[in-house]
Amino acid sequence: MPLSRPRSASPSFLALLLSSIIGTAAAPAFAADAVLTLNTDRVQEDTNAPALDLALTRFAGMASGSYYWPEGLLAEQLISGLSSRRDRKQQALPDGLQLLSSYRRPYGGSERAAVLIDGRSGDVLAAALVHRQCGAGSSSAGCLDDQHAVLSIFLRPGFDRAKAQPLVAWSREVPEKLQSGEGEKIAKTEYATMDAAHTAARAVERPKGFSAVVPLYPKSLIYRTAQDALSDAKARRVLRLQTTDSMEKVLAFYKQLSPPLEEMESALDTRSGYVAGTRKGVAFSVNVKHDRDMPAITNIEVEISE
Template sequence: MPALDRAVTAFAGLASGSYYWPEGLLAEQLIAGLASSRHRRQQAVAGGRRVLSSYRLPNGGGERAALLVDDRSGDVLAAALAHRECGVGSSTKGCRDDQHAVLSIFLRPGIDRAQAQPLLEWSRTVPNEDLDSGEEEKFEKTEYTTMDAAHTKALPVVRPKGFAAQVPLYPRAVIYRTGQDALSDKKARRVLRLQTVDSVAQVLAFYKQLSPPLDGIESEMDGASGYVLGSRNGIAFSVNAKPPRDMPAITNIEIEIAE
């Protein structure tokens, strides 16, 4: 559903948080929560709107998402994640259980909680047999966030210890936390993994248009992925950009300093 994915990224921007996994893009987690075609549902609601919902694969009803969409424009007006707050504060921390679930609701500016009521109603419809415990789900907390610029804009990326300050970082991105945490401390000094809702072409264009230009620059786009090679102040590095599997609206970026 490329058009719907783009509507999700336009709504969520570069907001991030720990819902299904630690400190990931909200847009990616919303798209993941709608992935199961078998559980995909849509329901017309008042005001020319509809609720689209599904589950995250393969995690069942404990991790699911819903969107409140304007039928005429296709814009996402509000979104919800039912989740277990996995990895909050730590990539190794476990998840909540079905009796201590969390419902996170995100509102487009100008949309109030009353208009998002269909998402609350959706949250109560998961069958017990679709949950790990087989028991009725209980939300320990429900949280609301308005997706204004303060929540959707890019924040400065904190470079890993030892990662050269001379290497330019794509400005509209967040650290791809699960990818970065998979690196050894030694490799993290020269490899930085980022994510953005911008396209691969936009990422490559940023590096090709730097001023002053990179020394010895090379670049190529091959299908959905691409790369840039070059150096600055004697430090050679590469930038590889590609979308994750089945998520063309998200771009993963890997910046690697040559050894």
């Protein structure tokens, strides 16, 4: 039997988390130019994912792109860009905004991220990645060199681009390891608004030979780096996907198919789960799991039995 999990916390949790770290805006120790260490390790009381990670998945939805790796979820790349604990910083800004930043391990700051958060609601208002445009359309080596970076800024609908200038200023603070020689320069700055055109899921293109009888979770995309690791033969019966939805939602989709799966069985715990059965004579299984350092992202593997 699946193990039950508590409901998600309200978006205001992140605001409470931040206020417990920075205190009130009036406190003199937290002036607008103060830089503090952010403790994002605190986990919500009723979920396995940190509050900041969940705020980022709400902000980015199913948006994807080639920043740190080819055609990956934007939310996952933002979380990865903030993953270095020793490099996490926080800056209090006017109007109750907070600028949070860090580096992606273990790249010494050549790949880094920052977010602007409303300290009252906990909502992400804007986010930025400094990256090497790894993936389609970049250099022949796969990524731009250390002297040329791209700044991608993502805005919540209705958020004024001018208010995102702290992210531009942050991007120009070149990490120490990148200051030798010619040093890093932002070669290009690009903006995108996180409206439905960017955050909505798109239909997954099935690999050649993958049976159309097997339903694919509608709010997902191909986990490109994992899928490309498969042989051509295995890719005809195994499809690796990702989503920002919970494991429960993914499994519920398959358990509620109409007509229902024949000989269905399923299980779920806090880290992984599965459902298996037969549909129109095709036996298949769906496995879901959370990576230890990425609990806000659900990895899905759909496998057709041989």
